[in-house]
Amino acid sequence: MMKLILLLIALVAGMLAPLQAGQLIMALFMDHYGLLGVSVQHLNWQRLTGVILITAQVFLIRKA
Secondary structure (H helix, E strand, O other), X not given: OHHHHHHHHHHHHHHHHHHHHHHHHHHHHHHHHXXXXXXXXXXXXXXXXXXXXXXXXXXXXXXX
């Protein structure tokens, strides 16, 4: 039973992590260019580091 629960958690994480990464990247793009009336916030190293770490997380989850 525990193996089934762990498998389900891994499957859900494998589906949600790319979705979260895509939303974050799109939000950075929209913030940088001020799309849809949002205030412009230029890309800085902290935000870029966050995107890199989330993207690395996606690759690690997919590889496991």
